[in-house]
Amino acid sequence: MxxxxxxxxxxxxxxxxxxxxxxxxxxxxxxxxxxxxxxxxxxxxxxxxxxxxxxxxxxxxxxxxxxxxxxxxxxxxxxxxxxxxxxxxxxxxxxxxLPDQIQELSLYFQKLYNDKLAPMWNDASEALRSLGxxxxxxxxxxxxxxxxxxxxxxxxxxxxxxxxxxxxxxxxxxxxxxxxxxxxxxxxxxxxxHKYEIRMKQYEMFPWFARAETVVSSLRSALFGYIKAQLTLITITFFIVLIGLLVLGVDHPFAIAFIAAFFDILPYLGTGSVFLPWIAYSIITGDTGLAIGLGILYAVVILQRNIMEPKIVGDNIGIQPITALIALFVGIKFFGVFGLILGPLVAVIIKALYNAQIFHYLWDFIKGSPTPFR
Incomplete structure (x- = not known):
């Protein structure tokens, strides 16, 4: 070599x-x-x-x-x-x-015990007595x-x-x-x-200042863009849930939609924290129509969230939707819940460094012919 x-x-x-x-x-x-x-x-x-x-x-x-x-x-x-x-x-x-619902659940479980569990227990007791x-x-x-x-x-x-x-x-x-x-x-x-700004202007003559300013500007716009994207997604969830509950004729739709939108902020839990127990309860109490309606509404919320999140996040932080989707997936795999924030942030940092030609400079340095910052 x-x-x-x-x-x-x-x-x-x-x-x-x-x-x-x-x-x-x-x-x-x-x-x-x-x-x-x-x-x-x-x-x-x-x-x-x-x-x-x-x-x-x-x-x-x-x-x-x-x-x-x-x-x-x-x-x-x-x-x-x-x-x-x-x-x-x-x-x-x-x-x-809650009191009425608890009474209905108690009657349901009592009926379940009398019709299903008690005969099974008697059969098990008979089987046990027949053993040595x-x-x-x-x-x-x-x-x-x-x-x-x-x-x-x-x-x-x-x-x-x-x-x-x-x-x-x-x-x-x-x-x-x-x-x-x-x-x-x-x-x-x-x-x-303003004093820090005046002090920073002293470095404008240095060739690296413009590149650093480009990176900081990109990160600043990405941060506000990400906050705007999440607020947009939460607002969409709120109105979808509100319209769905109004169609289903549920009492207090505004409060429930607000709670669902609040839980939509939480990673993994999401609106399922509201809908899944509600659907299960509706099935147990025999309100099949409401359970089906809530299931369809929950599916619509999940579908729009998964479809719209990469697009809205990508548009607001300045990266392609497929890149935002990859960043979200990789972030979750590496950082868990916080990867929903860290993944897009890392993608934006990489894009900002690329736009500032930092990678070009490093490659030129490795090759032995570094190009000075211009």
Whole structure:
């Protein structure tokens, strides 16, 4: 192998190691810097409002930043209160209906026991009495072992739930501290945003600045695009469920549609958290028509979500629908639930780096003829 090839191989290995080291550093820092990342995103969102208070209302930028934080926090808290109120309204409706539904379920299970389970139990008892003493002991020991295993499983599950609740309560002070840090960092970043912009302009003469600015701009547009895409998908789900419930003649369709749209945010669970138990209950209580209607509505919601999500997410974050679909699938496989966010984000980062010709530069560097940033 020639010396030139050896140097190309060495540069290739160096690039790969540098990429892995960069990824490792980013992952390690993410566990420490995430409050400041949130604060940066909030400051970026509040920047137009702060500029408005400073330029139009002639407020000091510090007071403008504080006022914008109060207004945006109030809007967020108001939205959460609205969501909680709608959820409570839906839960009150369920609670009012629950006694009658429980009575119907009790009658159903009582009838099931009398018609099915009791004869089966009698037959099993007769079969057990017909066995020999040793066989009866074996069956009895198996039943006792099964009961002990079930009791142990329930006990371990209760301990796990108690431990989880304790850990949640123990993390409340940490959550409060993180919230305070985010708010303070948000204020300081929003207040001094223009100073950072002036400082960044000092680097405009450097050839790498334009490429870095392209990457940051692409990531910023992708972030807002992803939020817009998810809000669009949730809104579509809300109106589909609302129209379907109105057609089915269900009581309180708005509250139920709102709850279904809220659960649509949650990965994996989705609207199935509302529809599947409801369908099962309708089947048990003999309301087959409602069960079929809810099943069709649930299928429509799932179908539109799976068809529209790659298209809407891809259009809003600037990648092709097939690329968005691949990113969602790979993200779920590698990162689980968070892959629904991380997958498209990684795809956008790769696209932004490609648009900034970072990969072209690295390839030229490996070949031995690096092209400087222009």
């Amino acid at each position: 020639s010396t030139e090839r050896l140097w190309q191989l060495a540069r290739f290995i160096g690039v790969i190691l540098a990429l892995f080291l960069t990824g490792f550093i980013i992952i390690r820092l993410s566990s420490l810097m995430y409050p400041f990342v949130f604060a940066f995103l909030l400051a970026l969102l509040s920047r137009p409002l702060v500029d408005f208070f400073q330029k139009r209302l002639r407020l000091n930028r510090g007071w403008g930043a504080l006022l914008s934080i109060i207004l945006m926090s109030g809007l967020l808290i108001g939205s959460l209160v609205l969501i909680v109120m709608q959820l409570i309204r839906g839960l009150v409706f369920v609670a009012n209906q 003493p040793s066989q009866q002991n074996t069956v009895q020991n198996s039943i006792e072992s099964l009961g002990s295993s079930l009791a142990s499983f329930i006990g371990e599950g209760s301990k796990s739930i108690a431990t989880m609740l304790q850990s949640v309560l123990a993390t409340l002070p940490s959550i409060a501290l993180i919230l305070v840090i985010v708010l303070l960092a948000w204020f300081f970043l929003a207040k001094d945003w």
